[in-house]
Amino acid sequence: MTAAISYRLATISDQDKAKDMLSVVNNAFLAEGWASARHFTKGDRLELKDIEGYIINEKQNIYIALSQDQEVVGTLMVEFKGDDKVYMGILTTKPGWQSMGIGGGLMRKAILDTQSLGYKTAEIAVVEGRGQLFAWYNRLGFFETGQEQDIYGDQFHGNHVRILTMEKQLTMTN
Numbered sequence: 001m002t003a004a005i006s007y008r009l010a011t012i013s014d015q016d017k018a019k020d021m022l023s024v025v026n027n028a029f030l031a032e033g034w035a036s037a038r039h040f041t042k043g044d045r046l047e048l049k050d051i052e053g054y055i056i057n058e059k060q061n062i063y064i065a066l067s068q069d070q071e072v073v074g075t076l077m078v079e080f081k082g083d084d085k086v087y088m089g090i091l092t093t094k095p096g097w098q099s100m101g102i103g104g105g106l107m108r109k110a111i112l113d114t115q116s117l118g119y120k121t122a123e124i125a126v127v128e129g130r131g132q133l134f135a136w137y138n139r140l141g142f143f144e145t146g147q148e149q150d151i152y153g154d155q156f157h158g159n160h161v162r163i164l165t166m167e168k169q170l171t172m173t174n
């Protein structure tokens, strides 16, 4: 656990950090690491306009993890959907800062915040076959729903991945 990391929603005043946030996201998906996405990712995951949108959009917000020096070291996008549900995605930890508790810190912060806003369910999507990542999300209280979906795009090897949906009931304490 890295004690000096802070976690908060990005606001309009963080627009000067948008490029750093983008760099964290796109480099994390291509990096080696305990939960590497390199085997299915081949290009940039997001563009600058996506990050800028999350900063100003009311329905899609982005959490940032900041080091003691205010360096962006992690991101997590939260989309507020209907039916008391939030979708969490774009969870990334900057290469070199992984396995220090930052990804878990971002998830726990977003879970606590959305719980206190009254949301009942948090949903995530995980590419099939990522066993260690599924186990980690299980430890955070997320479980597979049985829903699967094929996603197509240039950013994937073979232009295709299959994603599995996991959900956490925010009314439960785990």
Ligand SMILES: CC(C)(COP(=O)(O)OP(=O)(O)OC[C@H]1O[C@@H](n2cnc3c(N)ncnc32)[C@H](O)[C@@H]1OP(=O)(O)O)[C@@H](O)C(=O)NCCC(=O)NCCS
Pocket (backbone or CB within 6 Å): 028, 029, 033, 034, 035, 036, 037, 090, 091, 092, 093, 094, 097, 098, 099, 100, 101, 102, 103, 104, 105, 125, 126, 127, 132, 136, 139
């Ligand atoms: C997924 C990701 C955000 C995790 O971030 P992180 O900051 O490394 O995560 P944390 O340090 O909080 O957690 C590391 C966990 O992995 C475990 N771990 C560390 N090394 C491990 C290893 N070699 N094998 C298995 N588990 C390992 C730790 O014990 C810890 O588990 P715990 O929280 O239950 O104790 C990061 O790997 C990443 O950016 N990956 C690329 C982008 C991506 O795929 N995002 C997820 C999309 S669904």
